[in-house]
Amino acid sequence: MSAPQSAAAPEVDPQGGSPLLTPRIEGLLLGRALVFTVLLGAALVFQYNQSSGIEEAADLLLSLSPIYGVIVFVYLISILYAVIYRNLGAGEARPRFFAVFQIAADGLIVSYLLLVSGGTRSVFPFLYLLIVVYAGILLAGRGAFYSALLCSFLYTLVLWGLNWLPEPILESLQPFGTRVPTMEELAYASFVNMGSLFMMAALVSYLAERLRLTGERLARREIDYAELEELHREIVTNLTSGIITIDDRGQITYLNRAAEEMLGRNLTQVYRFPLRSVFPEISVAVEQSGDTANWARPEMRVNGAGGTHLVLGFSVASLGEAASRNRGSIIIFQDLTRLKQVEARLKRQDRLAAVGELAASIAHEIRNPLASISGSVQMLETSADVNPEDARLMAVVQREINRLDALIGNFLQYSRLMELSIAQADLAALVKDVLETFQRLRDQPSEVNLLLGEGDLHARIDADQIKQVLWNLLINARNAMEPEGGKITVEVFREGEGGGATCGIRVSDSGPGVPIEDRERIFTPFHTTRVDGSGLGLALVDRIVGLHGGEIDVDDSPGGGASFTVRLPIEPPPERVAQQAPASLREGAG
Incomplete structure (x- = not known):
């Protein structure tokens, strides 16, 4: 997982372009029609209130038919904008080009509106300010200044152009209050409105830059928080330690992946179930231990996935309090079975x-x-x-x-320290030889099945010693099922690849099995449950397997008895090979 970055590129708009520009343009399409309707309606009411009587007001309203046309035109062009925008090709330049196009078009619309609403006497020059504002929003500070320059040019063109219009056109504009301004009026209107436009551009540019910087900081913070949250989730999920959280009522609210694998349950199966009913051993251990955050981990024995028996070291800590209410507890545990x-x-x-x-x-x-x-x-x-x-x-x-x-x-x-005569051996052939001899024993009531796994079953071992291991395990299985007999299953398998690969032999029986409390002692010298047993058979097995650098485990077999699994490295450790017994010990063996 990558570390959190100080900055990140914004997400790409699905239609291409800036992720902020696109929704702002779409909002402008709707907002333009609403703003023109409200502002023009307010202007009409204002001019009506300025009239001296009903007849003058009626004449005024009839004379403003071009303004109504502007409103209709704005609605139509907004619809046209939306259609064109949706059908333009994708690309980073598309929203920016469309924004520039709308700014220029709106400048022309406002200019026409000034022309038919009184020129220097019009109440609508402030609409230029709105163009500068949303240009700054859409295109940042530079867009605000360019739009102010455009609006100033159009405003000047409208006012000064009145001096050059033909007489018939001027006469047609007189009903709207439009007339040729004097030089004083031109100078005053130009100075006030152009000054206002550039002041607004400066203000909008400053605010847009502040908004951009704030947005970038928020975006970075959001990205940092998102990546930290993802990092936290990955850490908790991939921890080798199991994690269970419970609320203040003892209900399970979270299991990480390690806990699911160890306990054989996933979160969807146990979410909001009481811990006591799902994992009673854990619940009892937690209640007895209390908060263990500040002292050594206690241990507990639980039933794990696949019927295995696990030794877990665990600690319990409070999740803290929120609004004067205990939020629950977190239980962190590790599988200590192999360590034990x-x-x-x-x-x-x-x-x-x-x-x-x-x-x-x-x-x-x-x-x-x-x-x-x-x-x-x-x-x-x-x-x-x-x-x-x-x-x-x-x-x-x-x-x-x-x-x-x-x-x-x-x-x-x-x-005594045995000498290993290491050589390449075929475990499958070795097991077949031992089973052939074992099945010839007198009073052999057991049924023996052999399962050979896939892959290369060769390993460098001391074949005679491993035969002794298998023989002792077979005798142990047969004795466990006396006198009725039963079924013995011998499985040869390979696990892993490369330098960590192992070959294994698993001997399972259908006897009574090995009690959990005896599993730690069965490999101890002289520990036996038989009257005539020496207690050295399994101890010798453990000794030989250990000299090969392997491991032996005991668990429940699918048939209900015991299952002994021997895992041997493909290549034994060099220090384990050709170990010579001390001279005094070899003499004592004679």
């Missing part, structure tokens, strides 16, 4: 770093005694005098030793 996920991932990595330091030392401390115990139990099992009850107990001990050894192995695999 990153925070949780960083916390898990911090815990992992601490665990890794202990892993090497506890490996020998636990595995070596386990090996000794296991060997001793095996020797006891080979004794000839072992009774059945002792044999059963030794089998239990051996089974638990094996389970504990496997748990330690999983723990060491999770805690």
